[in-house]
Amino acid sequence: MPAVTTEADTSAVDAPAGAPAVRIAHVHKSFGRPGARTHVLDDITLDVAPGEFVTLLGASGCGKSTLLNLVAGLDRPSAGTIEVAGGRPALMFQEHALFPWLTAGRNIELALRLAGVPRPERRAEAERLLELVRLGGSYGKRVHELSGGMRQRVAMARALAQGSKVLLMDEPFAALDAITRDVLHDEITRIWAERQLSVLFVTHNVREAVRLAQRVVLLSSRPGRVARQWLIDLPQPRRIESSGVADLSIEITEELRGEIRRHVQH
């Protein structure tokens, strides 16, 4: 069985059957005043199937965060439609974005409260979510008392507290050291499988994209388009240093370089 399927023609990659968890259809996004507009996203069409793990890969400034913000509802597309099954998706930022005036547990409880969880259940649910990210006993910790990796895990617990089956992640591990990131890759893979989440994960780290995803989507730059997709068939849990991940990473990196070079020649 081949471990990897690559498809040069994006439309040839069929999403699994059933209504998608995220449907991005012909989305355009421009910034700036009329006359001096920069076209950042150009006709992006992309579905994430329920339970699918998709990583979005692209050079810096190609519009990955812009796309994620659109899906999260923090901004509106200039044209096109975005549908997310089950309402507002959860979003994790590159920075943990935890509120420093609340303890770790209280940060999670605030998300539970805003999601409509009744007060008597919140405390127990927050403790349960902390257990899930292996931070049981950290309920009363202040944000500044946690390490970078612990903060991202609390942020993950807070995102899960929203109760959405769709999780958007914008380079959530980019600021972490390699070993911590490795541990968190295992964590997110485990939680994704346990909770059957649909994940759209942005990164510019090719190996990370291959380590995590069932499908890697490469965006081109200026304007951002879906350049190519890879279905990844390696069994989970994978190791980022394994040869399967490495081989495919080399191939995708070559493609990414080509994308960037093509841009320079213009």
Next chain:
Amino acid sequence: MSSTDTAPARTGGDSADVGAGLDALDAVSAQRSSLGEVLRTKALPPLIGVVVVLALWQGAYSLHLTSSYKLPSPLDVWHSLQDLWYQGTLFSIIWTSVWRGLSGFLLAVAIGTPIGLVVARVRPVRTAIGPVLQGLQSLPSVAWVPAAVIWLGINDSMMYAVILLGAVPSIANGLVAGIDQVPPLFLRAGRTIGATGLAGARHVLIPAALPGYLAGLKQGWAFSWRSLMAAELVASSPDLGRGLGRFLEDQREFSDMSGVLLGIILILFVGIAIELLVFTPIERRVLRNRGLLAATR
């Protein structure tokens, strides 16, 4: 390539152990310093400062740098304090001023907070009165006293008017600055977890703006106290309770220099005491909770 050339998958336990090890390495352990250390590092330096000032003062007095009616000795001032104590008026004088100052300050908070919120969040209002509000901060509130006397007469309302004119702008400006400094990331994070509109203001905007707001409140208190002393100094009427400013002016009329110095010291003392007893603990607590205060060691 095929799936067989992936390295054997690690067990979950291995990764969890690595994670736990990292957590243990990274965890911050807060150390509390002992009482003796706190006294030595926090209380001793100001005490030494006071002793040095007293020594210089006593030295200047002993050397007869100027006539003793212009510069009484520390002991003379101490005797003035004792006199006030035995007359039984010391606390009523202090209390009259403190009561006016604190109630005027609370009124200023009640008025300045909504003004600050509106100026920070409503753009046209900000363009219209934002600069005026900032300018008012640099206007010494004693400048308002003559106007307040003409408008309101010499009574308590006039005192409160002067306090408000002095303190409201700094409280409002503090809140505006606090809101301006809220990192946009917090607002976006709040929106993604559903904190929009009023819930957003309550759960994200206001707590995030708290440090700036507290700084404004602290300055607001300093301005309230200053404004009140100016008003008490200028406004004299038998109907008015006798506060510290009035006491100071009375001593001047009696040409009692040690009484004047006592008045100045009491005004300074009360202002500092309220700041240390009320504002500093609140501010320290807020900053410490957010990790914005270096741990005391």
